[in-house]
Amino acid sequence: MxxxxxxxxxxxxxxxxxxxxxxxxxxxxxxxxxxxxxxxxxxxxxxxxxxxxxxxxxxxxxxxxxxxxxxxxxxxxxxxxxxxxxxxxxxxxxxxxxxxxxxxxxxxxxxxxxxxxxxxxxxxxxxxxxxxxxxxxxxxxxxxxxxxxxxxxxxxxxxxxxxxxxxQKTFPGCTIRNTPSEPIHCIVWAKYLFNQLFGEEDADQEVSPDTADPEAAWNPEETAARATASDKDGDIKRVSTKEWARSTGYDPVKLFNKLFKDDIMYLLTMDKLWKKRKAPTPLDWHQLENSECPKEGTPASGLKDQQVLDVWGYCQLFQHSVETLRSQLQEKGEGAELVWDKVKTRRSCELVFHLIFPYKNVGSMAGNIIPxxxxxxxxxxxxxxxxxxxxxxxxxxxxxxxxxxxxxxxxxxxxxxxxxxxxxxx
Missing domain, CATH: 3.40.50.720 (NAD(P)-binding Rossmann-like Domain)
Known part of the structure; x- marks a missing residue:
């Protein structure tokens, strides 16, 4: 030149x-x-x-x-x-x-x-x-x-x-944790979950149900009963999300049941939240595995990126993502944390986001990325x-x-x- x-x-x-x-x-x-x-x-x-x-x-x-x-x-x-x-x-x-x-x-x-x-x-x-x-x-x-x-x-x-x-646009914590109604709400929650499990914990990025939600109405006896009904692995609500996850060895099945079964059942006790909203449905890993696990040898149709998965398919993606991030954490050594990166980390935990909301622009929204x-x-x-x-x-x-x-x-x-x-x- x-x-x-x-x-x-x-x-x-x-x-x-x-x-x-x-x-x-x-x-x-x-x-x-x-x-x-x-x-x-x-x-x-x-x-x-x-x-x-x-x-x-x-x-x-x-x-x-x-x-x-x-x-x-x-x-x-x-x-x-x-x-x-x-x-x-x-x-x-x-x-x-x-x-x-x-x-x-x-x-x-x-x-x-x-x-x-x-x-x-x-x-x-x-x-x-x-x-x-x-x-x-x-x-x-x-x-x-x-x-x-x-x-x-x-x-x-x-x-x-x-x-x-x-x-930068922000969202109320109670909306993110209790009543997400838009794709971006679910994506922000998943991004918070990444930090709560594998990164630096932030009290302002909690993912568990928000008990201080001003919309919520409480029935203490029913709350206690529902919140512990499916907890077979110890009291998971009295310790931080990260501490509990570490104690399970980042077991994908236990994490899944806490996030999508126990926490959802806890949310259902906030009766007032569901007066004008559709109430969420708890998901149980073992029930999904038994009822929706496809028969062996059933071929998947279409290209990988074009396949439409059922709920069990997304469960498997969640499991794969957690195992991938767990391996990355172990490679860094004891006490290490993963750092959110708008490109690198987004790819490694992309499957977690797709489980939360299978949305084509999820990566860009999660990382605030404009191509x-x-x-x-x-x-x-x-x-x-x-x-x-x-x-x-x-x-x-x-x-x-x-x-x-x-x-x-x-x-x-x-x-x-x-x-x-x-x-x-x-």
Missing amino acids: VQLVGSLRKELADSISTCKILVVGAGGIGCELLKNLVLTGFKNIEVIDLDTIDVSNLNRQFLFQKKHVGKSKAQVAKESALQFCPSANITAYHDSIMNPDYNVEFFRKFMLVMNALDNRAARNHVNRMCLAADIPLIESGTAGYLGQVTVIKKGMTECYECQPKPA AIATTNAVIAGLIVLEGLKILSGELESCRTVNLPEQVPQSQEEAAGSLRARPAQC
Whole structure:
């Protein structure tokens, strides 16, 4: 590939080859950005990313190959980018940008910072560091086919935190635990269950019936009778979910009966909840096994991902998921915990979600994931470099916030509407 630097005026080309820039993030946007930078003629680049490469990255983060799975994104991105321009001087950090080592003094050594991040906390941090160091920051992001690039400069533009960001949607605990009525309620409950069983326990993410539900009406004697009627394995309600699960060795059958039989029977004692709602039906593993277990030798029809399972089929998926996660926990050693990851962990416990609610978008909803589009990342990465060239040319006043709309503008007026100047607020 031919570098762009030869087509730029000499003053700008010299600035590009001598300036030092920081790229924060080596994922979807970061890979495209590093390639663009070295082909434009940038020679002194430092890149930082905390993440490692996963198979799911390979469809859009083209600097990575299957052989790189498990390795540092920053380091592999550096090695791959050097193949485009061996003379470039790239330093890679496999670390978090929020590490105290990357303080204001660290940022001051750069002429320009380019963000290619996917989380708000890190964006806020870089924004504050650049303001304190008085270094121009090019902020970017994509969401499916949508994208945005904006330049942030102290005293000239508003900063990243000047504009309020939409808060993540939350749901009342009593709805999640007692009366889920939408797919997302069931998915959030399943995500909570993952942490209660295998991750870091959070008192705000309990999965057992909520006895403080203001809608509930109680009959204490009946409650006690129903709650213990099917408990043959000890008192499972006086200890935490994780403690009890560990005591059973994460037995899938016991977990199933607690979650879908004992807890449901407990919920049925909250009489008022079911005045205007359809009451849930308890499920018993052994009864399902005896009544719904298919005869041996009965072939499953259709492709695996297209098969419509019955209740017993989902029970088996639940068992497989619990056993998979139990094995992962054992591999980490005594006292270890699994950490929820929006891609990696989602795949390993996907079957648990499908048992809770067989819904085609369950993975994306559980991880709050908007599918990444490779072409969107490429367009945004190109726009980042264009804004960077304006800054290095001393034309900060011509920088714009560039929005990549979901639909292509049909006229020049509509196209102009996607570019807007930003007032100085910081």
